[in-house]
Amino acid sequence: MTDAPLRAELLLDREVPEELRRELVAAFEGLGAPPVRVRHTVDHRGAADIPWIVLASLPLQAFLTGLGAEAVKDAYEAFKGVVRRTARPEEVREPRAEGTARPIVLQDASTGLDIVLEPDLPAEAYERLTTLDLAEFAVGPLHYDRDRGRWRSLLDEAAG
Helix, strand or coil: CCCCCCCEEEEECCCCCHHHHHHHHHHHHHCCCCCEEEEECCCCCCHHHCCCCEEEEECHHHHHHHHCCHHHHHHHHHHHHHHHHHHCHHHCCCCCCCCCCCCEEEEECCCCCEEEECCCCCHHHHHHHCCCCHHHCCCCCEEEECCCCEEECHHHHHHC
16 A cells, blocks of 8 residues: 655635735745645635635644754745735735734644644744644644743643
């Protein structure tokens, strides 16, 4: 039996313009993600049904480790920028009310663990993301706690 080749998948909300789709693919591939397949949400689902604007499923631990490599520094900066632009309501086709920006969600292809990237994350959140050990978490989603300066899963903490 042969293993399927590694692949990254982006599931985009229909609001994501083509130019931004191209930027997202370039950002992920620039950071060493496996070949990216892009799909869009189905038409019959409304935006209110989906809390995120982009869901990226990929081999996440390897991707996060690669983020910290000096060789991808420029690609990493581009990735942070595209996360911010993607989630800003004013930069998608149909502007939303103030305060309703939706995040990009990174999902580990093997475990299903989610990491939520809000558009206004501080630089330290991205720095800590590059050294994050996903094996420390059983259940997601992971969010960055600005007060504690770390990534955490409230569901893991509640389970003890």
